[in-house]
Amino acid sequence: MDPQMRQDLLSLFQSKLDRAMRLYLETCTRCGICTEACHVYASLGQTRYMAAYRHEIVRRIYKKYFKTRGKWCPALGESKELNAGVLDELKEAAYSCTGCRRCMVYCPFGIDTQMLMSIAKLLLIGAHNEPEILTMLADMSVAKGETLELYKESYKTYMKSLETEVLKKWKSEAGRTAIPIDVEGADLLYVALAGAHSIVPAAAVFNAAGENWTLSFFEAVNFGAFVGDPLKTKLILDRIVNEAKRLKVREVCICECGTAFRTMKQSAVSQSFQVSSITEVHARYLQKGHIRLNKKPLNGPITYHDPCQIARNGGVIDEPRIILRQLTDDFREMAPEPRYNWCCGGGGGLVALGEENLDFRMKSSRVKADQIRETGAKILVTACENCHTQLSNLNEHYKLGVEVKFLSSLVADALESF
């Protein structure tokens, strides 16, 4: 690695150093309590997948270039020179970590491996060594936002074509648009994913609840966050924030996408609108009596997979259970405590990498498959697109014999008239 490149990468490293990051980098005692926390380690048993081992790679670079003792006595802390070999180690560590933060629940200090992996991801971007497909997806997402005017009309036409599907689930009042778009003064802005499965059920429930809502022009998914590029993450987020401000909405509701929800929730702390997940909104409708669900006999026991970014990292824990209790009498918890739930193994951009890492995703999530099997459930429900894809893959790979469903779809299918 040439000195200029190293210097540039170290500047990127420096840009990530705030108080919390320094605390994470300087406190680990390598006690090993986090060892069993990672689903990859628990499934594969390889040292390199221990949480502390992952962040130790970042920590050793930090010691080498940012700590005096790393410069004077590098052998003491085994500080590492930043070179091509270390970048490969960083890539292995960062893109086998789903950012689920389960290890943070184990660590006596609460060291955030995901944050430390964000340094690794940034260095990989700087060295043009990140997974190309994630950058391409992030770039496409940014470009799509920049050229919105070109797509607006075709998007509206597509939404018009989906309205019949929405009406099949819930008949709206005459004269009311089934999928309203660009409505200034709406109470709620719904940010969906590309695809009818993310829009139709949600629209039916909003209409059934009599919500004054509007659909966003933008996609919720934040590929910038997956690849670990703070600039692209912000660009993708900002356009939704700006749209919400322009339309003067009071609430931004994020579809079933864990990363989109978490990044939006964190960035909108001081905004004029509140950020909710669609699960929270549905639970609220049920509690306030805005919608009613038909507890029709579903095909067997139901279990729920708490998406890490929505539950452990987003705080939406009780709401899915409120909904599920209205849908079934045979709900089975997957983990004794939701914050200890195993990650599905598809987060952090791993699912977006597609077939490239399917084998790794399956092998590294054996514990998740075992956990699902132990519930004896026939229907596996979740509230995150990534988790849904990964769980469907696991279902096929491990022959779990479950039906994988979105929570919002179950709600839409069970809507009952008053």
Add this chain to the structure above:
Amino acid sequence: MALIYYLILVPMVYAAFAVFVFGTGFRLIKLWLEPKRAPQMPIFPIRRPRLLWALYDTFLLPTVRRHNPFFWFILMLFHLSFLLLIIGHLELIDDYRWIQIIPHELFLGNGLVGLILSVSLLYFLFRRFVSPNRDLSVPEDYYLLILLFLTVLFGSQMDWARRWYDYGNLSVNEYRSYLKSLLYLRPVLSPDLTEPGHSFLLVLHIFFANLLLIFFPFSQLMHGFLSFALNKLRRG
């Protein structure tokens, strides 16, 4: 030899304390001056009051208790003994009525404090020789534990010698006058402290303790000061 003893027992003690106080202070101030992260990223569910839960996490290590109860037991014994060790050293400077609420002889703990610390340090050290902890550990982890063990061992030896095998050459009063003189910046080394024999253990204890104080601000021992801030971040 007398000069070496003097250097270890007087100037090195002052130097070690200076490095400890200024080094620790410098690191804490440097961390404090770093920009604060916004937004916070806690782990849910959030329990209130967050401050008390962060204190609970810091001092009672519930995550360790849940995932490795034996390790937790040893850690708690170690940290409690360490607290008693600090109190015991305070008593070596002067009499404090608040410490004598439960009347006891000096040094506190009937020799058990040093024994528990020594055994738990050996446990911490040897568990690092076994995988997967071996794969995580770096040389400084071993050196630090060895240094701690040596400091505790030689310190405890003085207590055990007096208490358990009737070697009364050095009494608590001599330690006390030595420590007090250091504190009042009028160092006095009584002949008993530097005479050959059991006093050699005192010199070794002070020497290793000095090294420990010097390394403290640059080592993982800083977790003692940083743990609460980190747990607060997790609690939100």
